Every structure is written in C-alpha cells, then in structure tokens.
Amino acid sequence: MAGKVKGSIDQENVCFEEALGKLELIVKRLEKGDLPLEEMLEQFAEGVALSQVCLQKLSAAEERIYTILQEEQGTIKENPLLLGEEEKCKY
Incomplete structure (x- = not known):
C-alpha cells in the first residue's frame, strides 16, 4: 500500500496522550x-511516526519548562531534562 498509511494520524493536531495511546x-x-x-509493516510505519510525534511534543514541553523557569528565576541556568527512557528512544 503506497502513500498514506491506513489509520495514520494528523501529526500536526494530535495531542501527546492520543499519540502515546495509539502507539x-x-x-x-x-x-x-x-x-x-503487509499490515505489520503499515503498523510499524505508523508507530515510528507516532514515536516521532511524541518525541517532538516532549521536546517542545522541555523548551517551555525551560522558558518558564528562566522567567521565574530571572536568570539563565540551563539544566537539560533527562528522561529515563531517552537513551532507548534513539533510532
């Protein structure tokens, strides 16, 4: 099946919880x-897309937290957010 994956999601408008649930x-x-x-391959492709959506949403949340902390403290102190599963998520 070429083109759009069956059951694929609108990656722009899906929330993190929905993407994670589908994954x-x-x-x-x-x-x-x-x-x-064939269906396994389609499901796998959709899973990869969903995992990318989740990682993008988490990165955006991390940036937002960093910005909020900067505004609260009035200083710039960068502390990277380390997620326990971060190392397992690299492809």
Missing part, C-alpha cells in the same frame, strides 16, 4: 505477531 495499541498488536506482513 501503545500498535505495540500490543505487533507483539502478538498474528498480523499479515
């Missing part, structure tokens, strides 16, 4: 291992 469902389907190969 979790895809992972469960793939872990079962009972899908035809």
Whole structure:
C-alpha cells in the first residue's frame, strides 16, 4: 500500500496522550505477531511516526519548562531534562 498509511494520524493536531495511546495499541498488536506482513509493516510505519510525534511534543514541553523557569528565576541556568527512557528512544 503506497502513500498514506491506513489509520495514520494528523501529526500536526494530535495531542501527546492520543499519540502515546495509539502507539501503545500498535505495540500490543505487533507483539502478538498474528498480523499479515503487509499490515505489520503499515503498523510499524505508523508507530515510528507516532514515536516521532511524541518525541517532538516532549521536546517542545522541555523548551517551555525551560522558558518558564528562566522567567521565574530571572536568570539563565540551563539544566537539560533527562528522561529515563531517552537513551532507548534513539533510532
């Protein structure tokens, strides 16, 4: 199936929780291992897109937190936000 992935999401307008929920469902389907190969590939592609959406949303949240802390403290002190799963998310 070329082009748009079946069941794909509007990456611009999806919220983090929705993207994460859909990603979790895809992972469960793939872990079962009972899908035809073509459908597994489609699900995998959508999962990759969803994971990118989640990472983008988390990065935006990190920037916003940093900005809020700068405004509150009146000083610039950069402390990178380290997520426990961050190392596992690199592709």
